Amino acid sequence: MSTVQSDLTKALVIHPALAGAADLRSEQARLEEAVGLAGAIDLEVAHAAVAPLHRPRPATYLGEGKVAEIAAILNARDPRPGLVVVDCALSPVQHRNLERAWNAKVLDRTALILEIFGARAQTAEGRLQVELAHLTYQRSRLVRSWTHLERQRGGRGFLGGPGERQIEADRRALADRIDRIKEKLDQVRRTRSLQRAKRKKAPHPVVALVGYTNAGKSTLFNRLTRAQVLAKDLLFATLDPTMRAITLVSGERVVLSDTVGFISDLPTQLVAAFRATLEEVLEADVIVHVRDASHIDAEAQRQDVLAVLRELGVRDEGGPPVIEALNKIDLLDAEEKQTLRAACRLSRERAIFAIDEPVRVAISAVTGEGVDELLSLIDDLATEHRETVTVAVPATDGAARARLYEISTVLSEERTDETALITVRIAEKPRGQFLKSFPHARLVASAVEQRYRA
Numbered sequence: 001m002s003t004v005q006s007d008l009t010k011a012l013v014i015h016p017a018l019a020g021a022a023d024l025r026s027e028q029a030r031l032e033e034a035v036g037l038a039g040a041i042d043l044e045v046a047h048a049a050v051a052p053l054h055r056p057r058p059a060t061y062l063g064e065g066k067v068a069e070i071a072a073i074l075n076a077r078d079p080r081p082g083l084v085v086v087d088c089a090l091s092p093v094q095h096r097n098l099e100r101a102w103n104a105k106v107l108d109r110t111a112l113i114l115e116i117f118g119a120r121a122q123t124a125e126g127r128l129q130v131e132l133a134h135l136t137y138q139r140s141r142l143v144r145s146w147t148h149l150e151r152q153r154g155g156r157g158f159l160g161g162p163g164e165r166q167i168e169a170d171r172r173a174l175a176d177r178i179d180r181i182k183e184k185l186d187q188v189r190r191t192r193s194l195q196r197a198k199r200k201k202a203p204h205p206v207v208a209l210v211g212y213t214n215a216g217k218s219t220l221f222n223r224l225t226r227a228q229v230l231a232k233d234l235l236f237a238t239l240d241p242t243m244r245a246i247t248l249v250s251g252e253r254v255v256l257s258d259t260v261g262f263i264s265d266l267p268t269q270l271v272a273a274f275r276a277t278l279e280e281v282l283e284a285d286v287i288v289h290v291r292d293a294s295h296i297d298a299e300a301q302r303q304d305v306l307a308v309l310r311e312l313g314v315r316d317e318g319g320p321p322v323i324e325a326l327n328k329i330d331l332l333d334a335e336e337k338q339t340l341r342a343a344c345r346l347s348r349e350r351a352i353f354a355i356d357e358p359v360r361v362a363i364s365a366v367t368g369e370g371v372d373e374l375l376s377l378i379d380d381l382a383t384e385h386r387e388t389v390t391v392a393v394p395a396t397d398g399a400a401r402a403r404l405y406e407i408s409t410v411l412s413e414e415r416t417d418e419t420a421l422i423t424v425r426i427a428e429k430p431r432g433q434f435l436k437s438f439p440h441a442r443l444v445a446s447a448v449e450q451r452y453r454a
């Protein structure tokens with residue numbers, strides 16, 4: 001054991017690049033993303049490098065020479081970094097061997113992302129989901145390490161590692177804890193679906209912001225709502241969906257929902273947690289896919305997001321309309337902007353709004369450029385199935401009036417002694433239900449909204 005003090009806030013970041021791996025992203029971009037992930041849990045990155053390799057070594061993943069080289073880098077630093085992030089999925093044995101060889105704590109990609117999710121979870125549900133993912137990760141490692149060792153060493157255990165009995169006990173304890181968390185999660189989810197049902201009763205369209213991590217969703221959400229949501233240059237600033245109502249130019253109210261940032265190679269343990277967090281997206285009336293148009297890997301990020309959306313069950317046809325907000329155009333030069341704008345115009349003419357052929361709009365969430373255009377697109381989509389109608393309600397019927405305010409967007413109200421004339425924007429179904437429940441109310445005027453889509 002080394003006597004040199006190690007500093008657990010300082011880390012090396014290694015991105016192992018397998019030769020011949022099919023990858024849309026450059027190795028350098030992958031390394032940069034890993035450095036960004038490390039920064040998201042406040043690690044100070046002392047050194048970052050790509051480690052090319054032909055094939056993973058079963059004992060340490062990286063080759064012997066590379067392992068020694070990294071040990072030397074660690075030893076040469078004062079204070080000695082206490083952590084090494086290895087940006088790939090390590091087997092438990094590789095993990096343990098590397099920790100020994102480097103005398104440092106090792107985080108693989110899964111562990112790193114779990115740490116970030118843990119640090120960002122805000123609601124009870126988010127925290128429970130992350131804990132569940134963490135425990136499932138631990139359990140899979142216990143199982144895998146045990147079967148692996150049994151095969152290799154005839155079940156004798158591994159150099160002072162936990163014995164078979166200990167592992168059994170650990171597994172049982174983990175299983176109990178996992179069951180308890182699942183129960184709690186069920187409770188929390190029931191409450192949430194009640195809340196969702198309530199929101200449905202007030203039929204404001206839901207607009208979900210989705211996008212790759214760091215694309216600028218929270219910044220845009222803040223600009224649109226002027227609410228204070230955590231928006232820093234951090235990955236996953238928003239693990240839990242955040243919802244706010246906003247009023248559009250037409251007077252229509254929509255609920256804006258900010259969701260967790262997507263990321264490539266999401267660990268399997270987190271896919272379930274992710275799915276629950278993104279349930280809102282499935283029920284959205286409009287999806288706004290926020291993209292960082294200035295990012296070198298913009299296209300690869302887009303493909304990752306589309307893959308997750310499809311996996312979630314968002315369909316190419318018949319799903320909610322999709323708008324792509326090409327964000328951060330303030331970082332582009334004049335020529336790039338022009339090309340982007342031309343593509344946006346073309347997509348608007350086509351007006352398809354499909355997941356792989358969306359309508360695009362160029363924006364900057366920071367400067368506000370293009371944001372009004374985005375809002376007017378949302379407005380068009382949100383109001384397309386609605387009609388503006390005027391309803392006459394007896395002035396004494398407070399319940400009918402209150403109900404109307406609950407289920408529609410009220411545009412104006414005129415009152416005489418006997419009647420309230422309320423002009424609202426409302427979809428067909430809630431209108432029919434309202435007229436049935438309140439037979440004294442009468443429809444006095446109706447005008448079909450202009451539709452954006454033919």
Ligand SMILES: Nc1nc2c(ncn2[C@@H]2O[C@H](COP(=O)(O)OP(=O)(O)OP(=O)(O)O)[C@@H](O)[C@H]2O)c(=O)[nH]1
Pocket residue numbers: 211212213214215216217218219220230231232233234235236237238259260261262327328329330331363364365366367
């Ligand atoms: N220059 C520029 N920077 C932007 C713009 N929009 C967002 N950013 C910056 O990009 C970084 C990430 O923005 P966020 O809004 O936190 O991104 P996010 O998509 O919510 O990120 P996650 O929560 O990780 O999913 C922040 O530093 C923002 O200031 C933009 O239009 N222009």
